[in-house]
Amino acid sequence: xxxxxxxxxxxxxxxxxxxxxxxxxxxxxxxxxxxxxxxxxxxxxxxxxxxxxxxxxxxxxxxxxxxxxxxxxxxxxxxxxxxxxxxxxxxxxxxxxxxxxxxxxxxxxxxxxxxxxxxxxxxxxxxxxxxxxxxxxxxxxxxxxxxxxxxxxxxxxxxxxxxxxxxxxxxxxxxxxxxxxxxxxxxxxxxxxxxxxxxxxxxxxxxxxxxxxxxxxxxxxxxxxxxxxxxxxxxxxxxxxxxxxxxxxxxxxxxxxxxxxxxxxxxxxxxxxxxxxxxxxxxxxxxxxxxxxxxxxxxxxxxxxxxxxxxxxxxxxxxxxxxxxxxxxxxxxxxxxxxxxxxxxxxxxxxxxxxxxxxxxxxxxxxxxxxxxxxxxxxxxxxxxxxxxxxxxxxxxxxxxxxxxxxxxxxxxxxxxxxxxxxxxxxxxxxxxxxxxxxxxxxxxxxxxxxxxxxxxxxxxxxxxxxxxxxxxxxxxxxxxxxxxxxxxxxxxxxxxxxxxxxxxxxxxxxxxxxxxxxxxxxxxxxxxxxxxxxxxxxxxxxxxxxxxxxxxxxxxxxxxxxxxxxxxxxxxxxxxxxxxxxxxxxxxxxxxxxxxxxxxxxxxxxxxxxxxxxxxxxxxxxxxxxxxxxxxxxxxxxxxxxxxxxxxxxxxxxxxxxxxxxxxxxxxxxxxxxxxxxxxxxxxxxxxxxxxxxxxxxxxxxxxxxxxxxxxxxxxxxxxxxxxxxxxxxxxxxxxxxxxxxxxxxxxxxxxxxxxxxxxxxxxxxxxxxxxxxxxxxxxxxxxxxxxxxxx
Ligand SMILES: *[C@@H]1O[C@H](CO)[C@@H](O)[C@H](O)[C@H]1NC(C)=O
Ligand SMILES: *[C@@H]1O[C@H](CO)[C@@H](O)[C@H](O)[C@H]1NC(C)=O
Ligand SMILES: *[C@@H]1O[C@H](CO)[C@@H](O)[C@H](O)[C@H]1NC(C)=O
Numbered sequence: 002x003x004x005x006x007x008x009x010x011x012x013x014x015x016x017x018x019x020x021x022x023x024x025x026x027x028x029x030x031x032x033x034x035x036x037x038x039x040x041x042x043x044x045x046x047x048x049x050x051x052x053x054x055x056x057x058x059x060x061x062x063x064x065x066x067x068x069x070x071x072x073x074x075x076x077x078x079x080x081x082x083x084x085x086x087x088x089x090x091x092x093x094x095x096x097x098x099x100x101x102x103x104x105x106x107x108x109x110x111x112x113x114x115x116x117x118x119x120x121x122x123x124x125x126x127x128x129x130x131x132x133x134x135x136x137x138x139x140x141x142x143x144x145x146x147x148x149x150x151x152x153x154x155x156x157x158x159x160x161x162x163x164x165x166x167x168x169x170x171x172x173x174x175x176x177x178x179x180x181x182x183x184x185x186x187x188x189x190x191x192x193x194x195x196x197x198x199x200x201x202x203x204x205x206x207x208x209x210x211x212x213x214x215x216x217x218x219x220x221x222x223x224x225x226x227x228x229x230x231x232x233x234x235x236x237x238x239x240x241x242x243x244x245x246x247x248x249x250x251x252x253x254x255x256x257x258x259x260x261x262x263x264x265x266x267x268x269x270x271x272x273x274x275x276x277x278x279x280x281x282x283x284x285x286x287x288x289x290x291x292x293x294x295x296x297x298x299x300x301x302x303x304x305x306x307x308x309x310x311x312x313x314x315x316x317x318x319x320x321x322x323x324x325x326x327x328x329x330x331x332x333x334x335x336x337x338x339x340x341x342x343x344x345x346x347x348x349x350x351x352x353x354x355x356x357x358x359x360x361x362x363x364x365x366x367x368x369x370x371x372x373x374x375x376x377x378x379x380x381x382x383x384x385x386x387x388x389x390x391x392x393x394x395x396x397x398x399x400x401x402x403x404x405x406x407x408x409x410x411x412x413x414x415x416x417x418x419x420x421x422x423x424x425x426x427x428x429x430x431x432x433x434x435x436x437x438x439x440x441x442x443x444x445x446x447x448x449x450x451x452x453x454x455x456x457x458x459x460x461x462x463x464x465x466x467x468x469x470x471x472x473x474x475x476x477x478x479x480x481x482x483x484x485x486x487x488x489x490x491x492x493x494x495x496x497x498x499x500x501x502x503x504x505x506x507x508x509x510x511x512x513x514x515x516x517x518x519x520x521x522x523x524x525x526x527x528x529x530x531x532x533x534x535x536x537x538x539x540x541x542x543x544x545x546x547x548x549x550x551x552x553x554x555x556x557x558x559x560x561x562x563x564x565x566x567x568x569x570x571x572x573x574x575x576x577x578x579x580x581x582x583x584x585x586x587x588x589x590x591x592x593x594x595x596x597x598x599x600x601x602x603x604x605x606x607x608x609x610x611x612x613x614x615x616x617x618x619x620x621x622x623x624x625x626x627x628x629x630x631x632x633x634x635x636x637x638x639x640x641x642x643x644x645x646x647x648x649x650x651x652x653x654x655x656x657x658x659x660x661x662x663x664x665x666x667x668x669x670x671x672x673x674x675x676x677x678x679x680x681x682x683x684x685x686x687x688x689x690x691x692x693x694x695x696x697x698x699x700x701x702x703x704x705x706x707x708x709x710x711x712x713x714x715x716x717x718x719x720x721x722x723x724x725x726x727x728x729x730x731x732x733x734x735x736x737x738x739x740x741x742x743x744x745x746x747x748x749x750x751x752x753x754x755x756x757x758x759x760x761x762x763x764x765x766x767x768x769x770x771x772x773x774x775x776x777x778x779x780x781x782x783x784x785x786x787x788x789x790x791x792x793x794x
Pocket of ligand 3: 684685687
C-alpha cells in the first residue's frame, strides 16, 4: 500500500506502453469529498468515464480521492463506492472488468484535513512523476464539499498543491455559491485570493445535461431558420421548467436556508434562460464570446418585483422543518418549495415576450423542459382532420429542449414539423420516429421532428470532460454569478416576509399552482379563499362608507385599496371620454410618488376604451433630476404607464427640469416655460383632471408646508420649491394652477396616511400649514379617494 503511487505509475507504463512514448503529459485528478453522496452517485462514475474516453488519447492519469476520515476507514468507504462503476453499453463485460481494474489501480485514498496532508499529497504526485519520468500536464481538484470549507481547502491547494510552472491547475466547485449578492461577492473574493479566474470551474451540473448543452449549438446550426423567428415578433412565450416529485425530507437544514429560488431558479433555470435569450455569439464554442453575450443579456433583464413571482410551499414541509430542526409548534417557515416567475427582457429582440421560469418539489411529475412556443397567425379554413402536420399553419409551432424524465424519459430535442427540419449533429443525436403514441404539449409526437442522444451521458461526466479539456463556456464565471445574484436578490428580499401558498402535493395540487401572466405580473389562477373582515364587526367598512360620503365638504370615495383604484380608474376614464366628446382632447396632469403606480397599472391594463390618442399627459410635479433617473416622476410615469399605452409622443409633456445641460437653474426659467406650454394648449390653463396625493406632512404636488412660493393661490402657475427632507429641488404646479382645474382627484392609500387624513379632515383653509387644505378648485370639482386603511387606521 505504501508504494501504491509508484506501483500505479509503473502500471500506466505497462498498460499503455505505446502511448506512453507519445504521452502529452500526466494529469492528476483529486476528488475532495471522495466518500460523499455526490461522489458516490455521480463523480466517481464521471471520472471513470473520463478515463475511458481519454486514456487512449495521450495523457496518463492518476486519481486521488480525499476526505476527512483517517486512511484505513476512508479507503474502505471509498472503494465501497467504486464497486458500482459501470461501462457504457458498447464496452463488453470482459473489457469493462479490465478497464475497471486499471482504474482502481490508478486510484488512491488520502486523508486530506490539514496543510500537511495537502503537502504530502503534493510530494506523492511529484514522486510518481519523477520516478516515471513523466511531464506534468496539469492537476484537477474537484471540491465536493460544503461551501464553508472552500476557503480553507483553497488555501491549502494554493500554498501546497500548485503544479510547477507550465502545468495547469483547474479547481471545480459545486454550488451553492452564496446565498445572495453580498455573500456571493464575499465567497468570490475569498477564492480570488487563491486562484486566478481561469483556474476556477464553478459547476452548474444542469449545463451538462445533454438537451441544455445543445441549446446554443442548436441555435447556431439552425441559424438560418431560427434567426427570422427567434424574436418578439414570432415567439409567443418561453417556458423553462423543472418539476420534481421528491420532498426535502432530511435536507431541511439546507433547504430552510435556500428555498427553491436559490436552489434552482437562480442558477439552473437562469443559465438556461441565458442560452435561449442571448444574442448568438460569433463562436458559440468560445467561452469569452459566450460570456460577453450572456452579460449583455443579464444587463437587459427587467428588474423583478414582488408581483413578478408566485410562491408555494408543500403542506408537509413545515412539519419536516419542525421535526428536523427542533422547532416549536409556533414555528412557521416561509421558505418556498415552489416558484413561478415571469422574467422579461428590455431589448429589441425580446421586449414583451414572457419568459416563465417554474420549479417545485412534491409536484405531480418529475420532468425538465424548455419550450419555445411560436405565435400562430393563420386562420385555417379547413377542418382539423385535413391539417397536414408538415404544412399546416394552424397546428401549434414549438421548439422543445426536453431535459429529461417525464413522459419521454430521455433527453430530446423536438421541433414542430410545420416549422422546419432541424440540422442536428450526426453521430451525437439520432432521429426517432416510432414513438407516435405519445403526446407532448397538446400534440402527438408525430407532429414533431424528434431527436434523442445517440448515447445518453450523465451531466457530470459531460462536465468533467469539459474541465479536462479546459473548455470554460459551460461553467459559471464570477461575473456571470454576480450578475445572476444581482438579478435575483431584490426578489428574494421582497419575498422574505411573505407567506407562500400551501399546496397538498402531487396530483392533489389540482389547479392550485397554476398561474397566469397578466399586465406584466404573474398571479395564481385560482383565488385563495380569504376572509378579510367578519360581518357584524364594528366599523364595517360598508357602513362607514354610507356615513362619511363627504370629506372636507367634497365627495369622498372609499373602499379597500384595490377596489378604490379600480373605481378611480373608471372615474378617470369617464372624465376622459366626456372631455374628448366636449372638446376633442383630455388634459390629464399626474403626480409622482408611489400611490399612483397601482393606478397606472390599472389604467394601462384594464381600460381598453380609454381615449389615449386624444389625451395630453402633464406632470403635476417633478424632481430636479434627469428624466432617465430612477427618481424622476416622469421616468416612473413612463415605466408604469406611458410605455404601455398609445399616447402620441407630442401629447406627452415632461417638465423642463433639464435645460442647457443643467438642472433647475432659476435663470433658465423652466417653470415659466412649462406654464406657457400649458397656456398655449389648454384653454384658460384649466386642466381637465389633476391627480394629487397627500404626504404625511400634508404636502401635495411638491408644495411643502411653509413653502415661500406656490401656496398663496396667486400666479405663477408653475414654481420651483424645495423639499425639507430631500436635497433635490422640485418643479411643481402651484395651488393657483391646481385650483383652475375642472376636476381634481386626491388619492390617499395606506395606514401610514391615517394620521394626516384625520388631521386634514378637521383642518380649515390653512395652506401654509397643510398645503393640501389649499386645494379648492374655483369652479371645478374635488373628489377624495381614500382607502379604508388611511381612513380608519
Ligand atoms: C498562494 O500561494 C503562493 C505561493 O505559495 C503564496 O505566495 C501566496 O501568498 C498564496 N496566496 C494566499 C492568498 O495565501
Ligand atoms: C432520512 O434519514 C433517515 C435516517 O437517517 C433514513 O432512515 C431515511 O431513509 C431518510 N429518508 C430519506 C427520504 O432520505
Ligand atoms: C375661459 O375663461 C372665460 C372667462 O372666465 C370663460 O368665459 C370661458 O368659458 C373659459 N373657457 C374654458 C374653455 O373654460
